[in-house]
């Protein structure tokens with residue numbers, strides 16, 4: 445077998461699924477968790493893919509701060525809304541079920557919204573928005589997260605990197621899918637930089653002294669010790685309108701916590717006064733809107749497509765050959781990876797081999813191993 449850092453989709457999906465099962469996640473749920481995790485890699489979002497299998501999900505299950513078995517409890521419901529308690533189960537399973545609930549309500553009543561409490565990290569927000577799009581709906585979702593972003597004029601990491609994510613069906617091959625944090629960068633990207641030995645670009649992270657921080661490994665420690673904070677979208681201070689990112693991160697924090705009366709801001713640090721790891725009961729929200737309840741799905745798709753095409757066809761900046769719309773680059777990455785698989789960096793390769801050996805999954809031989 446020729447050595448390669450690329451693992452085909454079937455192998456990596458089965459492996460990740462089995463690893464979740466070995467950690468106590470029931471079969472069907474393990475399939476959902478693997479699907480959400482690997483969708484990140486399919487779209488080229490390395491920060492939230494297989495990179496995070498061990499450090500986020502397995503380590504948290506092992507530390508007893510996240511339950512492998514998900515108890516999805518609907519605690520309040522109307523025709524168009526619901527509040528769900530996830531009981532610290534698997535965030536991906538909770539997110540999947542909650543968005544499905546919002547979609548069913550939208551299909552029946554035009555709109556549906558589900559607020560979730562006591563959840564855990566749900567991975568890429570775009571997965572859930574895309575679920576709605578695949579059912580012919582507009583999908584909107586957000587989540588709070590452990591404290592990372594400093595408010596404008598502050599240096600304390602207070603807000604999560606809080607993605608605010610929108611998916612829209614169009615008449616094109618791929619949807620409009622705007623899926624990003626409300627900070628310039630997010631923790632997963634800094635983790636990825638640390639894995640591949642890269643500094644974090646200046647302007648994304650500040651220390652308590654207000655000065656830039658760029659050492660990726662150190663930033664991750666400092667975020668936990670409250671000695672670093674991420675800049676909101678727009679950056680530090682008011683000059684490039686960082687208060688807009690700060691404002692949107694706050695919107696996500698409010699919608700994630702206040703509708704379901706859950707924890708927020710520093711209460712989600714996941715670390716107690718003695719430095720011990722504790723659960724971070726996260727909140728999410730999921731909204732589905734059925735364009736059929738307005739002027740019709742086909743009409744919506746057509747107008748949406750026209751807007752996107754007009755944007756892409758507008759005049760390019762000097763030296764630029766192409767204008768993209770949100771979701772397009774991810775679609776292109778998928779097309780380029782579809783037949784091959786996921787590239788795995790050396791640091792993650794070691795983790796996968798170690799997991800395989802520890803869990804007795806000897807039937808998996810990865811293409812990056814020595815023969």
Ligand SMILES: NC(=O)c1ccc[n+]([C@@H]2O[C@H](COP(=O)([O-])OP(=O)(O)OC[C@H]3O[C@@H](n4cnc5c(N)ncnc54)[C@H](O)[C@@H]3O)[C@@H](O)[C@H]2O)c1
Pocket residue numbers: 489491492565566567568569570587588589604605606607609621622623624625626627628629630632633767768769770771772773774
């Ligand atoms: N669960 C959590 O707590 C959490 C928190 C933060 C982020 N995340 C996830 O992390 C992932 C990455 O977030 P990020 O902030 O690093 O995203 P990012 O900065 O890479 O931005 C990605 C978005 O920008 C669009 N985009 C990129 N280049 C573009 C261009 N030239 N023109 C038009 N659109 C363009 C992409 O299509 C995509 O929608 C997301 O999936 C997000 O949901 C999760």
Ligand SMILES: O=C(O)C[C@H](O)C(=O)O
Pocket residue numbers: 589590592605630631632633
């Ligand atoms: O890591 C987190 O706590 C949230 C998010 O996934 C991020 O990468 O910032």
